[in-house]
Amino acid sequence: MTQYKVPVIPGDGIGPEIVAEGMKVIDAAGEKFGFDVDWIEYPHGADHYLETGELISEDTLKELSNYSAIYLGSIGDPRVAPGVLEKGILLAARFYFDQYVNLRPIKLLEGVWTPLKDKTPKDIDFTVVRENTEDFYIGIGGRSKKGTSKEMLEVSRSLYSAKFDLDIETDSEEIAYQIGMISKEGTRRVIEYAFDLAEKRDKHVASVDKANVLSDIYGFWREEFEDVAATHPDVETDFNYVDAITMWFVKNPDWFDVVVTPNMFGDIITDLGAMIQGGLGLAPGGNINPEGTSMFEPIHGSAPKYKGQNKVNPIATIWAGSMLIDQLGETEAGASIVSAIEQNIIENNVKTYDMGGSSKTSDVGDDIARIILEE
Amino acid sequence: MTQYKVPVIPGDGIGPEIVAEGMKVIDAAGEKFGFDVDWIEYPHGADHYLETGELISEDTLKELSNYSAIYLGSIGDPRVAPGVLEKGILLAARFYFDQYVNLRPIKLLEGVWTPLKDKTPKDIDFTVVRENTEDFYIGIGGRSKKGTSKEMLEVSRSLYSAKFDLDIETDSEEIAYQIGMISKEGTRRVIEYAFDLAEKRDKHVASVDKANVLSDIYGFWREEFEDVAATHPDVETDFNYVDAITMWFVKNPDWFDVVVTPNMFGDIITDLGAMIQGGLGLAPGGNINPEGTSMFEPIHGSAPKYKGQNKVNPIATIWAGSMLIDQLGETEAGASIVSAIEQNIIENNVKTYDMGGSSKTSDVGDDIARIILEE
Numbered sequence A, B: 001m002t003q004y005k006v007p008v009i010p011g012d013g014i015g016p017e018i019v020a021e022g023m024k025v026i027d028a029a030g031e032k033f034g035f036d037v038d039w040i041e042y043p044h045g046a047d048h049y050l051e052t053g054e055l056i057s058e059d060t061l062k063e064l065s066n067y068s069a070i071y072l073g074s075i076g077d078p079r080v081a082p083g084v085l086e087k088g089i090l091l092a093a094r095f096y097f098d099q100y101v102n103l104r105p106i107k108l109l110e111g112v113w114t115p116l117k118d119k120t121p122k123d124i125d126f127t128v129v130r131e132n133t134e135d136f137y138i139g140i141g142g143r144s145k146k147g148t149s150k151e152m153l154e155v156s157r158s159l160y161s162a163k164f165d166l167d168i169e170t171d172s173e174e175i176a177y178q179i180g181m182i183s184k185e186g187t188r189r190v191i192e193y194a195f196d197l198a199e200k201r202d203k204h205v206a207s208v209d210k211a212n213v214l215s216d217i218y219g220f221w222r223e224e225f226e227d228v229a230a231t232h233p234d235v236e237t238d239f240n241y242v243d244a245i246t247m248w249f250v251k252n253p254d255w256f257d258v259v260v261t262p263n264m265f266g267d268i269i270t271d272l273g274a275m276i277q278g279g280l281g282l283a284p285g286g287n288i289n290p291e292g293t294s295m296f297e298p299i300h301g302s303a304p305k306y307k308g309q310n311k312v313n314p315i316a317t318i319w320a321g322s323m324l325i326d327q328l329g330e331t332e333a334g335a336s337i338v339s340a341i342e343q344n345i346i347e348n349n350v351k352t353y354d355m356g357g358s359s360k361t362s363d364v365g366d367d368i369a370r371i372i373l374e375e
């Protein structure tokens, strides 16, 4: 019997409830497919932070780097200012473990309601590969106080007006700025990951950028994309401006197979993707370092107001669990979880409150576990 | 009889055809409501650029600044590299005339098909106020060649890992970067515009940002928003992360009245907005400087492959024309155009190819003009 050790960070709000269902289902898959998971629990999240002042320490991260996959519930708490926990735990882990791929399957399961007209599961089935450690997520930025920002403002405005004789008053202004950065190596590896994935799927990769306006950063992205594409002549490609792709996700989701995107645009379009696949309750994500430590999570937040009510949807977390064991090499078991999720929805008409019903969190987990064992 | 002089830039591809319908309809509204427009045509666009090398000159911009509203068709041509015409004409004008508001009504007209289930015109009726001259549109960025980028890469990565003992190899990398900037004055004025608009509508302003990650630039935006909000105690407000708002546009568009957004996020969410109101063929935009020269345009592109076929949808352009004359002070005439557009769709079941029918561009313009004159 293969033995895995998997660290779990249940986190805040509904995190512990949904992760419990995920572990239950993975344990059932283990029983069925002959592996055993030893779950190692970590306390990180808002309570731990408020009690100890610690977000996540280097010692903990070092320790976690001994494992190939971490299972994460959800992080976030109204008592803590926006950004603190997200940056201090979630983004810290993504950067520390160099999880350069954020993998987001956008797949409408059979029996799930989508807000889009005339779309069925065969129309909505693609994967977004989001770059996960660069771009505008690097955290460089700042402010200039009154009077000191004259120069920067003038430089910026002059880019469109240098040749024109504009008289801009700037003395009294303050500014704030933010810098995005992408590296050649960081861009290539994620694009290569997307092409490798497309080779196993329908051989189509769509790239997302805004090269017509943010030309410096995304012109570079396009060049790297073209370089990698040249080494995969059998894969079809196209470029999509980020504004336009939000329209195609709604109108023509069937156009997509693999979508590769810079970090920030990826953040935006994967939430839209979650909605067309039925909502955040059904949307899993993987933060992947193929040679290192990966981390799997539902992409929704900690929904503090639903905590402890046994009513939230555990499917996103269970699905993330299936991605986790797939990453560990248990491909067949991973696939069996996704089909059990789907079978449960169809046969038992399972609908948690977000899907318009009143199924219980723990029943959904129980039923999926049972289906896996019985099949 | 009031006399207006309005510069027109028909532009590329289908631009001339759709602008012709817009002028036809405005002329009819003038006949009905007692004003006359003297149209002054400008040749700028791809052909002019390819023939003369000129995008738009300072002399032309100076001349245009004598008028309060410009009517723009569409700019863009496959013979010219992405970004050149957009930056050289469209963005040049937005920046030169300091058109700090990009106004985008998201309104599902009666009789128009939306891709969203269960949504009717009463659910989709809000306005996006997009900041239009700052943020990541300022055009500052660059690249560092092999070996020279070590420092910047290290600074950036260290933000999440400074306290940790990470060993990052950077010697061989190249990077590209892009800087966004917002000023206090630039942020306040657009937020104030949004609140003034909400005062005349349903007294709700939703702000868009990503303050949990791009904290420097959008933390500043939030502070300015809160300051302005404090001066409008009767207006309800909320903050929306840009990723989340794409979900609400699809699931709960009825939540919104006025949405105010930084430039780049505004670009993205207004395309999504266009889709939920029936597509780009139905989506007008205004680039507004309330004290200076504004510019009105359909938000779609120049669709070169449909040029000269008399089949594209002129409604976005006609609607932009209604915003234009509204800006000139002809409020009643402006409103009459929007209701004639709607009446024409309902009564004559008008559908151009993008709406699933085969109505002709020029017939749509003729019919709307006739309705205005007959009402």
Ligand SMILES: CC(C)[C@H](C(=O)O)[C@@H](O)C(=O)O
Residues within 6 Å of the ligand: A086, A087, A090, A091, A267, A299, B212, B213, B243
């Ligand atoms: C919580 C937040 C920091 C995070 C992000 O912006 O990446 C989330 O939106 C996501 O998509 O995983």
Ligand SMILES: CC(C)[C@H](C(=O)O)[C@@H](O)C(=O)O
Residues within 6 Å of the ligand: A212, A213, A243, B086, B087, B090, B091, B267, B299
């Ligand atoms: C054409 C392009 C430069 C422009 C923008 O990005 O602002 C367009 O997408 C828009 O929304 O008006």
